[in-house]
Amino acid sequence: MSTPPTPAGKGRPRGSGGFGWRAFFQLSATPVFVVGKGRRLRFANAAWEKLTGVSLSEALGMACSTKRTGTALQAALAPTPEAMAGRADRARRPAPPAKNGPPWWDITFAPLSGESGIFGVVGFVHVVGEPVPAAAKRVPASVAELRAARAAHFSLDLLDGPALATAHFVSQARLAAQVLAPLWLVGERGSGKETAARAIHHSGPHRERAFVALDCAGLQPYLIESALFGLGGVAASERVGTLYLKEPTALPRDLQQKLADHAAEHPQLRLACGSERTAASAVSDGALVPVFQTALSALELRVPPLRDRLDDLPRLAARVVPGRALDPAALAVLQTHKWPGNLRELADVLSDAAARAPDGPILREHLPLVMRVKADAPRTAPSKPLELDAILEAVEKRLIALALAKCNQNQTDAARLLGVFRGRLSRRIEALGLQPKKPEGGAP
């Protein structure tokens, strides 16, 4: 790109006294351009060429408008409606090719009006604001280190424990980590669904990509839509490996459908959902579009509640209050509790206990009084022994009596109804001590 030579004789209207307006503008260090009545570029000076990186010969005749099909440069140079109406105007535009600033172009539009109306607009460009340094825009290495440390923390070992329910869940989670199928995690509140989803992600094939978790019941749908599909939204990014939706049933149905469509079009993105209920029950309630169940809950994992994994308590306690031992008496109290709030409740109880006793092991006395009293209280209803033989005998008696009553005490018909031979029925009637009744309106 070079400064075009001033064409001899051009830009000197008759009676101008030899004034060469093109040469005049070429000397200006301010980028200047001229747009005709039809919004086509008619002239631009060397400073403009330097700023835009486009030569005048290439740009001449370019339509300067904000049409969607146009380039960022065309949009930036477009005269404002005010300027086209004949009044001087100023506009701030993102410096092309970027779609947003900084830097910005402050463009002053000076309309050129004649007797028959406006015939062109002169534009003067002033650059405002410093571009964001490239080093600041890239995700720095220190962030990558933070992420690596975090990924190491969220391994599948984090979920492991000696309890049977935990071992079963972890084995399922290991299988889930090997595939990219959509995941539906069912579990009570506070049972650790998001932690499980994160651990599965960091052990899976897309572990180098990001894990994005959105709380659908905690953010307005427009904020979720904007974070996913808005300007710079992460949904279509190849940087995202797993999109975790916490309680997707809280989303409006149109957004659920949009997410399902998006997931179908982008198989590289794994969708994981965490909910207190299964996808099937949410669909039957009408809280979820059916496509979520059919396509996006291929793997359904049940996260066990804490009451089903009480053997994990010592390990969990060591994680919540690291470096603090748990007294056996305190552990016994914790093991009698039902934990309706699951891991969240456990973390609260242990954090409070650790705060009450800054040093040494956590003792029984450091636990909440309510828990201690409940642990001490004798069980109000001693559990009834379950005697299988007696129960089966009672059931059999009841069924035979029912069949005989239905068949008007006819043992042959009753045996057929019960699916046994008549001889066997007679023996069972005798063994169970059933008294045959007289048939209604006839001989036995």
Added chain:
Amino acid sequence: MTRVPALVILEADGWIARQLADLAAESAWLIRPTRTVDSALSLVRERRPCVLFVQVELAEDSTGPLRLIADLSRELPDVPSVAVSDVKLNDADRVQWAAALFDLGARLALFPPLTQPVLEDAASGLMAAAIRRTIGDAPGAKPSAPKPKPRRKPAEPVIDLADEELHE
């Protein structure tokens, strides 16, 4: 008894705190502005429903706020954090940073243009969820997304033609 909810704000200039002051006053929440990562962490450790807003510097030498987000989501996963950046980025850089912030544990990443309604909606929605986690839902309540805060339209000037006629 649940303690008063608090918005903990880690920032240098107090802009976010000013934007959220009206909402906090209406909802009777505390605003706890702070300038250091350590004090922010000790504030969110208090046993109360809490939402953390962190002004993040997208630069190599300023990873303190990012470390706070990462530590918080690991140690206190129930405290949601919102990363707020005042740096304008192009689409590609914005996606890259948003993905990194979400990956570190932020519940939401906000970039310019930052407006008061957006900050207020993010704070109110996440705080409502934090309160629900602390005190629990009403029996039988189903999860539902929070609604945007209703905005009052600016009062339009009333032109009283009768009055104008009187003056003519």
